Amino acid sequence: MRLAHVLIVAGGSGTRLGAALPKQYLDLAGQSVLRRSVSAFRDHPAIAGIHVVIDPRHRAAYETSLAGLDLPPPIAGGATRQDSVRNGLAALAPLAPDLVLIHDAARPFVARDAIDRLLAALAEAEAAILALPVVDSLKRGAGDYIDAAVDRRDLWRAQTPQGFRFAAIFAAHRRAADSNPTNAEGASDDAAIAAAAGLRIRLVPGDPDNLKITNAADLAWAERRLMGENRMEYRTGSGFDVHRLIPGDGVTLCGIRIAHDRRLEGHSDADVALHALTDAILGALGAGDIGQHFPPSDSRWRGADSARFLDRARELVRERKGAIVHCDLTLICEAPKIGPHRAAMIARLAEILRLAPDRISVKATTTEKLGFTGRNEGIAAQAIATIALPLA
Ligand code: MG
DSSP: OOOEEEEEEEOOOOOTTSOSSOGGGSEETTEEHHHHHHHTTTTOTTEEEEEEEEOGGGHHHHHHHTTTSOOOOOEEOOSSHHHHHHHHHHHHGGGOOSEEEEEETTOOOOOHHHHHHHHHHHTTOSEEEEEEEOOSOEEEEETTEEEEEEOOTTOEEEEEEEEEEHHHHHHHHHHHHHHOTTOSSOOSSHHHHHHHTTOOEEEEEOOTTOOOOOSHHHHHHHHHHHHOSOOEEEEEEEEEEEEEEEESSEEEETTEEEEOSEEEOSSSOOOHHHHHHHHHHHHHHTOOOHHHHSOTTOGGGTTOOTHHHHHHHHHHHHHTTOEEEEEEEEEEOSSSOOGGGHHHHHHHHHHHHTOOGGGEEEEEEOOTTOHHHHTTSEEEEEEEEEEEEEOO
8 A cells, every 4th residue: 555644734824714713723513623634634544644734823723733643743834825835745855755645724524435535546646636526507707797607517626635646746846836936826726736747637526525614604514514403502490499388188299189188378279399390491491480471460370280380481492492301300398298199290290391201300308307398387399400402
């Protein structure tokens, strides 16, 4: 197998994304764009070394970006991309590589099989690039209007990496610099330099995902690709409620009627457990509390089944295209005993919230006869709800 060295061109100072740092150093779902571009070539058996060309002013960002990857020291770039590549090739010359792949740092999605295809082509061709045939209709513009159509047949969009016999591309770059030393812009890719030197360049099918990150929309697309379309954030809310126990014939807890020698006092059915859980979900949404949504002063809620309140909280989560992930409820009382009703409570909560029962927990505790719950003056409930919401 012929071994290739990779030259990654990260010398650009393009800050079109409006960030302080050039795009190759920006974070892309937890790693810099540059680190992802470098990683695409690591561990490939035909890659003998990876060398990065940078603007020395960005050395600190480079070090942070590639910490722990154990690469050779970066190579100082030049004023243009073309100058940077030439500097990079000159730095590689003492290694006398057989092949060199030149790659833009702003393309973090090079697939392993695209590298394989390029290397396979280089077994015969002296130069080869990844490219995609143009599928969109092409127009030449004059101001805001079409001036003429352009025939797209035989047109390709050039990507990187672009691969070359090292000696041939190094000679081509030196010749280009000698013949046009005042070229302020420089060539936009190495295939142009190679073509000017008369090399025959093979077109190798590229990959539509091998996008060059140029603007903020590209970066957002790349993030979605890495994180999945449905990026969610997780939020947790807590709720707490107390209702007084007065003489009566039973209590309603988690929607379950339990015979008892007292009842809970309240405007609605006084289901302290459902109130705490409703507040927990509203808390996770940042949507106020149960009193705002269902004011005790409103006669509609007199004696109401508190399942309506919890159902409304569930609806609010759905309206935000979110999901309830988990609820954990603790009832605090000496009596009635909760244990015998726990399964029915979980089943009822699962029904109201339209959740699998394994996403719901109901626990109970006493306060060792201390305080108002210990004296059977009231029942307290506390709840924690975890919800997932799509990121904007
Ligand atoms: Mg209440």
